[in-house]
Amino acid sequence: MSEAGNWCLIESDPGVFTELISGMGVKGVQVEEIYSLDESTMEELKPVYGLIFLFKWQKAEAVPSLAHSDNSPTDHIFFANQVINNACATQAILSILLNRDDIDLGDELRNFKEFTFDFPPDMKGLAISNSDLIRSVHNSFARSDPFVNEMKDPRGSKDEDLFHFIAYLPIHGALYELDGLSSGPVNLGPCTDDNWTNKANEAISNRMGRYGNSELHFSLMALTRDRIEVYEEQIEEKDCLLLSLPEDANAERNKINRERSYLEHRLHLEKEKRQMWHRENMLRKHNFIPLAYNLLRILAERKELTPLITQATQKVLAENERKSKK
């Protein structure tokens, strides 16, 4: 299937994904990297819209995907086949965004969802790959990866990572696993809005167990409501509570003030983190050619470039020798 346009590899980074989501017009959603699915982590992050389990394989092994034996009607679910490898992160994100009722998708994605509502999975996948909006936002985060310039070694060099992204979210009272490389969504059983992450935890652990001794690097991301919004709301609630307290309720007042301080602190940290993400994204998108060229030019003017070239060449030679001796 030839591609309508190129999709670049992008970094699997929560800052990238958060800005990717808002770049597509969605409001009030962010992505967090998480290291555990335990209850306290999940409680802290509520509301969680969906989870993305992503992993890199070092070997090109086919992993047995869960038999898709699900017979329940899945018409109401947005499920798209993965058509392009480099778009798999974006695709997993979309499978969460487009399956929730409680997210403000913005005009473009809302139209996209309606337009593709009746499409079969492969057509949905094709529609994603053909969407100029989605592709251009995705590509704007293109990673400056050195592409492998050698013949592809099927034994797998470390540049040949295969990426796989699987989304989990509750849809109408059941937990679903959405894997673009499978034929359809997998129903993992009934769940509630409160306990679905526990169920997802089980499913993900099972999946990890099946990979046995393959070299597997994985990470877990959660799509949540914008934390800054959440904290600001919670602080407002505390303020209202404080106002409603009678004059002499000191113990109560202290307690609420402590909670409020804690929230302020979290809000501050969150804002700092978002600033850092924003800065990293700016650097990612920046054209560094002028800076690089000017640094080199200055080195040349100071007559320092030649020895650096010699040094670099020798270093690479020495490294190559070391490698070939292994």
Added chain:
Amino acid sequence: MSLFPATQRPSHLVQFNAGKCIREGNMLKPDIRKGMIYMDQSDDQLMHFYWKERKSSSPEDDLIIFPDEAELIRVQECTTGRVYLLKFKSSNQKLFFWMQSKDQTKDEDVVSRVNQLINDPHSSMDEGRSPLSSTMDLNGDTPSELMRILGNEGQDNILQYLQTAGGYGGTVPVTSNSGGDGPVDNPPYLFPESQPSQAESEQASQNTENTNQPTAAQPEALEQLRSMLANVQQSSGSQNPPIQLNDVLTPQAIRPLLNDPEISRSLFPFLPDNAEHSEEEVRQVVQSPQFQQALQSLSAAIQSGQLGPLLSQLGLDPSAGQSVEAFLRAIEKQARDRERDGGEPMEE
């Protein structure tokens, strides 16, 4: 928002059955999977060269090849197999393929069609034109295409263009479809001599077929191939190994520059838009992983030889863009020339 391509292309510009070869040290061995080479032109006019397993729906390899960048040539040394080499002129990249179709009389046609499509993407548009139409400017389009993009959109989009150009002619790592059979555990350590295949012609559909049985190659053919590959290895080894910009713009090299306030200030215009104009900021930016990655990306782009127009914009000789080393020498020369001509190095 366009959701579908303007026209649906029913078939590829060229397609034929071929397998890949895997290089293992100095040896070439066949990847025995039944495959197919095909070429298509994407909407942005870029010519794609694909290889895929016939039973798969998506390609395992997807290369973008610019005119005059690569050539598909027969490997003469291998007298027993129909082996072809996709040789890149600007980099050392070499990809070997073996024909899997029964009818070898079509090989020449198909190969010349591949080369024609590479060098003259417009020939894909009108099949009726004579393939060697002399009115086509074989080399004209890519540089002008690049210039249009680089010139009109400005340097801001150069890096993005590089990144979206899909690997500057290198191989884009593409995952193979899951659930299929993976590579065979012990592929025969042989070179294919004949390819009994069921395809009547290169355009035949790929439904169920008997497996191709690579037979034992004659020892001489293997030897020839081995020595040819050895030459390949040697020649790439005798040149200076490719260095990257990161190897040259090391922290030690840059530090003294940034410690000079005047130099540091002169770099402010090249910082990202919302960045603070301060010496500390310059230091931070230069140490950032994003800057390092950009240097790697730029190095790869230079090696691929695609950056002629960019070099012109920087006031460098466009033919200096064959390797990072050549690029650096060009910058050196430019500095020497300016000093000689201007009496003093230019400030900016």
